[in-house]
Each structure stands twice: as C-alpha cells, then as structure tokens.
C-alpha cells in the first residue's frame with residue numbers, strides 16, 4: 001500500500017452512474033490494491049440519490065463484484081479500501097445542496113483534488129459554478145471532463161467556456177479513454193523508439209492506412225444518449241481521430257504534454273475539409289437492422305425503443321485526407337460501427353508494393369507489406385512480409401508470413417485505460433488528455449460532415465446486425481482500387 005503517491009481527494013460527480021460503476025470504481029480499486037493510490041486518499045461519490053453510507057458501500061461492493069473480472073474482487077482489500085469511500089448527496093443544479101460536500105472536503109482544505117465530472121455535459125457548467133461558489137476550486141484542484149463535450153464546435157465551445165470561467169486550461173483534463181489503452185500508447189513507442197520504421201513512415205512508402213473500431217454490442221440501454229450522438233460524434237470525432245493523430249503526427253520534441261499535443265493539433269488542422277461533393281463520395285453512414293449476434297437473433301436499432309424513425313447512424317466510414325508533406329496522396333480509411341460481426345479494433349499500415357519484381361508471374365503473387373496494430377479484442381502488433389515457400393520447385397515461390405512483434409512478455413494483467421488515466425490526473429500529467437484546441441480542431445473537421453449529413457448529401461444505408469457493415473463501405477474503398485482488411 002502506497003503512501004508515496006500524491007495524496008488527494010477524488011470526487012466523482014455522477015458517481016452512481018454507469019461509467020462510474022463499470023469503469024471508474026474498478027480502476028480505483030485496482031489502483032488501491034496495486035499500491036498506486038495513496039492509502040489516505042478519499043474517493044467521494046457525489047450523487048443525486050439519497051442513501052445512507054452503509055447502503056452506498058453495499059452498492060459499490062455489489063457493482064465491483066459485477067464489473068471486475070471473475071476472481072479479481074478481494075474481500076480483505078475491499079474492507080480496507082471502503083474506509084476511504086464516502087458519499088455526498090447533491091442536486092447538481094441546486095447550489096445550496098453542495099454544502100455537505102463543502103463540509104466533507106474542508107476537513108482537508110489544502111489537499112489536492114480531482115473532480116471527475118462523469119455526468120451529462122449539461123451539468124458541467126453548474127457543477128463548476130458551485131465548486132467556485134463554495135470555494136472548492138483551489139489551485140490544487142483539477143477537473144476531468146468526460147466526453148462527449150458538445151455535439152458540434154459551437155456547443156462544445158459553450159461547455160468549455162463555462163468550465164474555463166472557473167478553472168484554468170492547465171487544470172482541465174479532457175478524457176478520451178482510447179489514449180489510456182496500453183497498445184495505443186505503444187504506437188508512439190513503436191514509431192519513435194525504432195529506427196526501422198522512421199524512413200518508411202511516409203507517402204513514399206505507404207499506400208494507405210485503415211483504422212477500424214468495430215463493436216459487436218449494440219447501444220446496450222444507452223439509446224437515449226446514443227440517439228443524440230451517433231457513430232460520428234460518439235466514436236469518430238474523438239477515439240478514431242486520436243488514433244489517426246498518433247499514427248500521422250510528426251515526432252514531438254519530447255514527451256512533455258504540450259509537445260505531444262502540439263503535434264496532434266497540427267495533424268487535425270491539416271485534415272482536408274470536405275465539400276458536399278466529397279461528403280457524397282467519401283463518407284458512408286448506416287444504421288443496423290435486425291440480424292443476429294453470437295448466434296442469437298438481434299433486433300434492429302429502432303426495434304424495441306418505441307420509436308418509428310431516427311436518422312442516427314450506428315456506422316460510419318470515411319476517407320480522410322491529410323494535406324501535409326508526409327501524407328500527401330495517402331488516404332486514411334476510417335470506420336466504426338455497432339452490432340458488427342465481431343469486436344475488432346485495428347490499425348493497418350498498408351505499404352506500397354515493391355517497385356519491380358524479379359519473381360514468377362511478374363510479381364502478381366507478391367502481397368504488399370502490412371503493419372497490423374490490433375487493439376481489441378487481442379492486443380498485438382504484426383508485420384506481414386513475403387517469404388520463400390521451402391522446397392525444390394523450379395521457380396522460386398513465395399508466401400506471406402507474419403512476424404508477431406510483441407509476444408506477451410509475461411502473464412501479468414494489463415492495466416485498464418481508466419487506471420492509467422486516473423493515475424495521470426492524480427499525478428498531474430496531462431499528456432494523454434485533450435487540449436482545448438485539439439477538441440476544437442476535431443470538431444471543425446467533423447462539423448462539415450455533420451452539416452452534409454443533415455442535408456442528406458449521403459443517404460442513410462442499412463446493414464444487418466452481426467454483419468460486416470453496409471456494402472456502401474466496400475464500394476467507398478473499392479472506388480480507389482483498394483479493399484478493407486477483414487479477416
């Protein structure tokens with residue numbers, strides 16, 4: 001158990017919500033068990049639901065049992081951890097109701113504080129205003145904002161401006177949990193610690209890049225939220241754009257937060273803005289219809305929700321062009337969808353073919369090299385190369401083989417994204433969080449597509465639940481003479 005880590009109070013607004021129970025509490029529990037949470041740090045759940053401290057602890061325990069992987073709940077450690085868990089009942093929009101939170105926090109007035117806003121962004125402003133009113137936004141406080149921050153550039157500015165009235169930009173941690181994933185951080189390690197990739201990471205060598213984040217689940221009880229956002233706002237504008245930035249950015253001059261973020265912003269500002277004609281040609285949106293999932297019949301997006309119509313996309317595929325020296329002429333094909341055949345997130349760096357072949361069939365049998373970075377469900381990095389088929393045949397015959405770059409070093413559990421990110425906030429390291437200009441640049445690009453789609457420039461397609469998505473996405477990439485890497 002650690003007394004070396006920063007001592008702080010972690011205040012989770014919306015602490016009885018889905019994200020808090022599914023991700024934040026399990027992450028804090030792991031951090032505590034593994035000695036990364038100072039034993040005297042408190043975790044204060046702020047919730048609108050009135051309940052006793054005993055009922056709160058019983059609820060947290062039951063949720064940990066539900067959401068931690070089997071065998072990971074440790075009764076003895078929880079006995080100790082629960083002494084640090086507190087509940088404060090607050091109505092987010094009623095200033096006076098924050099008094100009991102003020103009383104709790106002022107037991108340690110000089111302590112560092114992490115305010116995690118795991119609520120709808122509609123409450124971000126009123127919570128920050130209340131923290132200011134009760135003088136709880138001390139210089140040692142940080143505020144963590146969960147996505148989505150707005151539905152477009154305009155609404156995200158309103159939310160950010162409201163928070164910035166009470167907190168400095170340096171105190172604001174805008175979370176994108178994809179940046180906390182170990183394999184995602186490994187993209188930087190791979191690119192910037194290996195000489196091997198350096199000269200091969202540009203338009204002279206790379207034909208195109210694919211980024212796929214496919215989920216087999218549907219909207220899982222989050223229909224109310226999801227229908228307001230859809231795949232473009234829920235996944236593409238943030239998670240996929242962050243992956244694209246890490247692949248496309250120039251080497252930062254250090255790992256300092258602003259060096260990394262400066263490079264990412266440059267990529268976002270180089271994204272080619274789309275005209276209506278581009279939107280029609282280079283984007284696909286679709287909604288899932290009924291089909292199957294894990295061998296069971298699965299309902300369509302609209303079925304069972306009591307609604308007849310919705311134009312929210314559950315799938316989006318886009319050809320993205322980056323207008324800078326490194327990526328001139330190298331398209332990035334990105335796609336994300338729910339209720340797909342399988343859960344699969346990967347980045348494929350698709351190299352150009354060799355300039356001239358000396359092998360049989362004039363090289364028709366040579367496949368291009370690919371670097372395949374898989375994020376989910378299994379994390380791996382594979383390099384697809386050509387190799388000779390052993391034997392005495394008259395003509396040399398070749399076959400593609402795969403070199404697996406990261407064989408698991410040990411069987412230790414890999415930390416979850418939220419563990420990494422919570423620990424970084426506790427340690428005041430903002431590198432893996434989004435700066436205001438990053439969020440705005442990503443919205444600026446996405447807004448054009450949002451506008452085109454609202455004008456129905458790209459007609460809505462459908463796909464069956466449990467399939468590989470709409471055929472229009474196959475046509476999107478086929479028009480350029482390429483195909484998706486689907487295994």
Ligand code: BG6
Pocket residue numbers: 215234376
């Ligand atoms: C969230 C989205 O940010 O990311 C969800 O709101 C999505 O709709 C989730 O399911 C995917 O995260 P992961 O880590 O399971 O790929």
